[in-house]
């Protein structure tokens with residue numbers, strides 16, 4: 264099976280008596296083309312789940328598979344290769360490189376490995392409605408436009424998995440809808456397994472499944 268499969272993952276921070284269980288026996292499967300939302304209060308473990316799903320944090324126990332690859336147990340070098348080639352990250356603020364134009368932001372991830380089948384940057388900018396700003400730098404773009412470029416950048420290398428953390432935090436209602444619909448459309452069109460952490464109940468209508476994280480436990484709504 265391809266996509267993302269998290270099985271019985273527990274993540275405990277700290278040691279001795281001073282420990283926090285950030286993830287408590289969490290299981291989640293996201294199929295290719297499926298868009299999953301994770302809601303939950305602050306400190307409930309949402310970012311921890313994205314970190315584990317993206318191979319940024321190794322869980323205390325359990326399994327994380329992307330496609331046929333088990334992430335738990337991989338060496339740091341293997342994990343970073345897997346992240347570069349198979350996982351797209353989109354953060355709350357788009358984290359664009361200030362000096363680069365939109366089209367160069369998109370080319371950047373493809374320079375970090377030997378990719379044979381990357382997307383065409385101008386075509387992708389066109390798809391996210393940003394072709395007319397291909398030669399603009401981040402300071403010349405609005406928050407929503409920067410988020411669109413950030414999403415396009417995350418999709419350049421055709422990732423199997425897309426992990427999105429609070430993409431609408433800095434956007435108004437209309438822009439929030441546009442940005443999340445864009446993620447939903449790209450997820451479907453390119454068979455990506457996508458997870459979005461959000462506080463924004465208005466945008467979850469674009470998702471195929473909604474889960475809630477409370478005290479490190481994940482339940483489907």
Ligand SMILES: Nc1ncnc2c1ncn2[C@@H]1O[C@H](COP(=O)(O)OP(=O)(O)OP(=O)(O)O)[C@@H](O)[C@H]1O
Nearest residue numbers: 276277283284285304305306307308309310311312
């Ligand atoms: N590196 C760490 N060391 C110790 N505790 C941590 C660490 N990272 C997170 N935690 C704790 O784990 C729990 C889950 O944190 P996490 O950041 O995953 O929550 P969250 O749901 O993403 O919160 P928010 O919505 O505020 O971003 C919290 O109690 C947090 O304090």
